[in-house]
Amino acid sequence: MAELDELPFNPEIENFNLLVIDPQNDFMKLPYRDNVNSKDREEGKLAVANSDRDVPRISQFIKEHKENINHVFVSLDTHTLGHIGHSLFIREDQKYGNMFDIKANLNGDFKQKEQEVFKKYLSIYISHLGSTHPAMSWPIHCLEGSDGWKVNPSILEALRVLEGEGKVTYHIKGQNQLAEMYSIMKAEVPVEDILEEMVETGSDEADIQFIKSLMYSPYNPILEEDEPKFKVVVNADIASLKPEQFNQYTPLKTFPSSPEEIQKMIGSKNLQTTFNKQLFKDLTRHTENGQVVIGKIPILVCGEARSHCVRASTRDIVEEIRRKGLQNKVVLIENCASKVVLSNPLQFEEIDKGFINDMKQGTLSFPPYNTTTIMAEEAKDEKKGGKSSRRRHPKKKAGKRRSSRR
DSSP: OEEEEEOOOOTOOEEEEEEEOOGGEEEEEEEEEEEETTTEEEOOTTTTTHHHHHHHHHHHHHHTTTEEEEEEEEEEOOOOOOOBBBGGGSSSSTTTTOOOOOTBBSSSOOOOHHHHHHHHHHHHHEEEEETTTHHHHHHHOBTTSSSSSBBBOOOOOOOOHTTTTTTTEEEEEEEEETOOOSSOOSSSSSSHHHHHHHHHHTHHHHHHHHHTSSSOOOOHEEEEEESSSOOOOOOOHHHTOOEEEGGGGOSSSOOOOSHHHHHHHTTTTHHHHSOHHHHHHHHHHEEETTTTSSOSEEEEEEEIIHHHHHHHHHHHHHHHHHTOOOOOOOEEEEEEEEEEEESTTOOOHHHHHHHHHHHTTTTTTTOOEEOOOOEEEOOOOOOOOTTTTOOOOOOOTTTOOOOOOO
């Protein structure tokens, strides 16, 4: 069995904030019970290869280092059927990993003028998206309130202990249907920015309100989980919101247990896609001797998937740390996160390798920060004299760690 290795920062720094990205059933290569459809699923709908190895590591890390954790921030990918990254966004059936084409027929009974407005929005969106990640048509996943949306039971068990100490908050992302939001901090292309560009290029208030009305369509898991029938819903209440009103969600300190609590959580809605300033403030500060200390505490990052949501979240946090001149060290727990693996020309493996290299070297747009492997895998059997031997790292005690820069 794998054992914990040392933490990756100086011995005088004993506390850290932990960011756990999307530890949800739909991203795990592990079975879970789908209560809505009364069936057992063998794995999540967008299962990340090797996530079955990450889950016990993350759980054990939280349990073994609960005294060192200042606070845990948990992101929850939260979608409706009509999300722009889902295969249902366009009428044609799309295979896993295909780029979607804005020339394809759009779902929904739009009038000609509405189709033109929507295609203008999509044209702007696609043109900016290429600089970060390609436009993707993913399998339907993490539908709000569904069992696939829920936190993996093993990780949740570890988090429950810290919930009782007020050390955990849950943050939803991706509820706005009109933008891909890999990062917990902001969308790849914020909807608010696109709306501004539309105004600058001649769109009127009616056009803007129409686009805003499409940001959220309620999801009914009982009716739509296995045989989804998606139709764009024009939501007049959403259309009237100003950008500063897009986020009406208050992060919860405990993960909801009952259907009523879950509905209350997702019903408050977070449609904001610009940078989450409050979350960044909370991530980069801690309290010491009754005083708030800003820009010092290390931030450890883990979760799924390393090539996408972990990478994007880390990128946004690191760039803002550098922009503000803070001293927080950002550390990727390398073997508590795995990459998306696809047989396509998009080269996610190369993206992932570049991300790991950037973190180790502190190059490109990243300030010096680090990776660590917190758990040592058992060495392969080395047969000597007909016997096998295994090497293990000794278990380290919390609070007695030496630096391990890599």
